[in-house]
Amino acid sequence: MSKKPKHSVPAAPAAPSSRASKLWFALPALLVILIAALVAVGWQREDVALRQADPTPPEMVPIPGGTFWMGRDDGPDDERPVHEVTVAPFQMDVTEVTVGQFAAFVKATGYVTVAERKPDLQKYPNADPLKLEPFSAVFVPMDVPLHRPRGEPPPWWRYVPGANWRHPEGPKTDLKGKKNYPAVHICWEDADAYAKWAGKRLPTEAEWEWAARGGLDRKRYCWGDQPNGDGGVWRANAFQGRFPAEDSGADGFAGLAPVKSYPPNGYGLYDMSGNAWEWCSDWYDPKYYVHSPKDNPKGPDDGTRGVEDEPQPQKVRRGGSFLCADEYCYRYIPAARDKNPPDSSANHTGFRCVK
Numbered sequence: 001m002s003k004k005p006k007h008s009v010p011a012a013p014a015a016p017s018s019r020a021s022k023l024w025f026a027l028p029a030l031l032v033i034l035i036a037a038l039v040a041v042g043w044q045r046e047d048v049a050l051r052q053a054d055p056t057p058p059e060m061v062p063i064p065g066g067t068f069w070m071g072r073d074d075g076p077d078d079e080r081p082v083h084e085v086t087v088a089p090f091q092m093d094v095t096e097v098t099v100g101q102f103a104a105f106v107k108a109t110g111y112v113t114v115a116e117r118k119p120d121l122q123k124y125p126n127a128d129p130l131k132l133e134p135f136s137a138v139f140v141p142m143d144v145p146l147h148r149p150r151g152e153p154p155p156w157w158r159y160v161p162g163a164n165w166r167h168p169e170g171p172k173t174d175l176k177g178k179k180n181y182p183a184v185h186i187c188w189e190d191a192d193a194y195a196k197w198a199g200k201r202l203p204t205e206a207e208w209e210w211a212a213r214g215g216l217d218r219k220r221y222c223w224g225d226q227p228n229g230d231g232g233v234w235r236a237n238a239f240q241g242r243f244p245a246e247d248s249g250a251d252g253f254a255g256l257a258p259v260k261s262y263p264p265n266g267y268g269l270y271d272m273s274g275n276a277w278e279w280c281s282d283w284y285d286p287k288y289y290v291h292s293p294k295d296n297p298k299g300p301d302d303g304t305r306g307v308e309d310e311p312q313p314q315k316v317r318r319g320g321s322f323l324c325a326d327e328y329c330y331r332y333i334p335a336a337r338d339k340n341p342p343d344s345s346a347n348h349t350g351f352r353c354v355k
């Protein structure tokens, strides 16, 4: 049993150690507040993308079946020879799949795009695993010579960690007010997943070109033979000015434009020229036109007859983008072909579906 002290002891002023102990008590509360704030900021940032969700299914138009001349003879080798192709009727989305439509898919399924996933180390054997973060390619304007030694990648493409469909120009950017812009940073695999969810599919390359021509026969552009901007009329979102240094935006937009910003083609399809590249279902074969079947060609069985210096099989992309400058990438025309690996994404690549 403890003894009581003989004399009462005056209360001592709070010692520094007691103040410190109060702080220790407050610390967990401060931590909780801090974590809650971080979560809220993170949630808000994520939510900007999902808040754009537009549950209205994309509008589609019927594309009649028919026979047309596919390709062109005054372009690169892979667009030759011009050959007759017959395509069965189908329906096509009138616009590129928008941010709102893609957000509705992500909201419904929880789908995570390839650009949001940690990259597969096997694909990047020379990378530091600790530094291997999810990334996507973002165009960065710069004043550099257009033409470079063979095999040297264009320096204006940067692999930006945190760039994806939610953050098109990088982690600090978002989709506020961009519901009607095309969803970009979409890999072929992402586009295919969306199409399956929507009960649709990606167009074949032949369907895409037939639809892009809008009922016209062997015309250079989706609208005829007049160049874009002729007579002050802009019919597609491409690049004007000095590529890759400065996009003057003479056509109304430097960068992506909301869908339906330019007139539709003869079938009522918007942005089949420029704005964002669109994935097709076909594997890419530079010599496919030499031996492709006449009726409903679907591309080669695989991408193994792909491109020299590019070991990975490639999928076809069509339509060009806001980065198509006449002096560098004249591919916002219906005959022009392009390709990229199916797991590649960039801020100029999206898609639309058919059924």
Ligand SMILES: [Ca+2]
Pocket: 237, 238, 239, 240, 249, 250, 251, 252, 253, 254, 255, 322
């Ligand atoms: Ca433009």
